[in-house]
Each structure stands twice: as structure tokens, then as C-alpha cells.
Amino acid sequence: MTPAVLDAQRQRIDFHLHEYQHDPQAASYGLEAAEKMGVPAARVFKTLVVQLNSGQLVVALVPVMQQLNLKLLAQAAGAKKASLAPAALVEKTTGYVLGGVSPLGQKKKLPTWVDLSALDDKPIYVSAGRRGLEIQLAVEDLLRLTQGQTAHLTLAS
Numbered sequence: 001m002t003p004a005v006l007d008a009q010r011q012r013i014d015f016h017l018h019e020y021q022h023d024p025q026a027a028s029y030g031l032e033a034a035e036k037m038g039v040p041a042a043r044v045f046k047t048l049v050v051q052l053n054s055g056q057l058v059v060a061l062v063p064v065m066q067q068l069n070l071k072l073l074a075q076a077a078g079a080k081k082a083s084l085a086p087a088a089l090v091e092k093t094t095g096y097v098l099g100g101v102s103p104l105g106q107k108k109k110l111p112t113w114v115d116l117s118a119l120d121d122k123p124i125y126v127s128a129g130r131r132g133l134e135i136q137l138a139v140e141d142l143l144r145l146t147q148g149q150t151a152h153l154t155l156a157s
Contacts, residue, residue, distance in 0.1 A: 002129025003095060003105030013141040018125065022132030029099040030064025033125065033134050041065040044125045044134070045118065047101045049090040049110065052079035057093055059103055059112040059146070061126065066115070066154040076113050076151035100130040103146050112148035114139065119150060 001009075008015045020036035022029075034041040045061040048068050052058060058077055062068045074082040087098050095107035103112055103126055118124050118139045126142065128135035142148065 002102065002133065003107075004102035004127070004129035004135060005105070007105035007145065008135060008137065011141075011145055013137060013145065015135050015137040015141070017128055018134045018136060020132050020134075028064065029131060034064060037125065037134060039125060042117065043122060045114070047103050047127055049085045049094065049101065050082045051085040051089070052077055053081040054079060057085055057089070057108075057110050058082075059106075059110045059148075060153055061103060061112070061114045061118070061142075061148075062153050063115065063117055066117075068153055069155055072151065072153050072155075073113060076149070076153070077111065096127075096129055097131070100127055100133075102127040102129040102135070103142065103148070104135070105129060109146075112146040113151050113153060114143060114148050115153040116150050117154070118142075 018037050026032035030046040034044040044064045046064045048060045070082040123136045125134045125136050
């Protein structure tokens with residue numbers, strides 16, 4: 001069990017785990033997950049850890065086929081600028097390796113923003129804490145567990 005799964009169990013939310021054989025040569029972990037699970041890529045969200053100009057780390061969740069717009073995230077977080085956090089800092093802060101970073105069960109709970117495209121009454125899929133393991137859950141549960149907020153985070157949302 002990963003910390004993300006344990007967190008979901010502790011909070012007694014309705015969720016489903018989806019495990020697949022991860023290919024280390026995959027160009028995109030998120031697109032690989034969507035393909036191997038047979039679900040639309042628009043329902044699979046990648047977890048990105050971003051550093052604001054203040055130094056604060058935050059989490060952004062966007063569909064795997066989209067790119068995070070750092071300017072929109074900075075605006076949502078009340079910052080002037082934002083950049084992707086260095087890998088070593090991400091792993092140290094969250095307790096997860098890149099490609100398996102989950103918004104749930106992080107070592108240090110970070111402020112979280114979810115792209116508005118998630119709000120269409122369908123479950124979404126996010127990393128369950130390791131490559132090859134996704135957790136399917138309701139957006140409302142994800143927002144409650146992470147104390148997250150929604151915002152436009154991609155140009156297409």
C-alpha cells in the first residue's frame with residue numbers, strides 16, 4: 001500500500017485502484033496510464049509540483065494531454081511567477097518519485113489546485129503513489145482530501 005492509498009482508505013472515500021505494467025521507456029507516464037487503462041486521456045490527471053517565486057511549493061493537477069500554464073497557476077496562487085520544482089525537492093517534499101507523485105498522502109501536504117476541466121461529474125484518475133498504479137475517485141473527494149481549489153490551469157480549460 002502506498003501512502004496515497006492509505007490516505008484514501010483512512011478518509012473512507014469511494015475509490016478504485018488500477019494497476020498496469022509500467023514501461024520504463026514510455027515517453028509520457030500519464031498518456032501511458034490512459035492507454036493501458038483504456039480510459040480517455042482527458043480523465044487522467046498528472047500531478048505537478050511547482051515552486052512559486054516566494055519559494056513555496058504547490059501542487060497542480062492537469063489532464064495528461066495538456067500542459068500546465070505556469071502563469072495561470074501563479075495567478076491562482078496569488079504569486080507573480082511559478083516554475084516546475086526541481087526533481088530532488090519534489091521527491092524529498094512529497095515522498096514520491098517523479099512519475100508516481102500523488103496528490104494524496106504526501107509527506108508534506110501542499111496547497112493544491114485542480115484544473116477546472118475535472119468538474120464534469122465523472123471520476124478522474126491520479127497517481128496512487130507509484131508508477132503503474134492509478135487511483136480513480138470523484139473530483140469532490142480529491143478536493144476534500146487535498147483541501148484543493150479549482151482554477152483554469154491550461155490554455156484549453
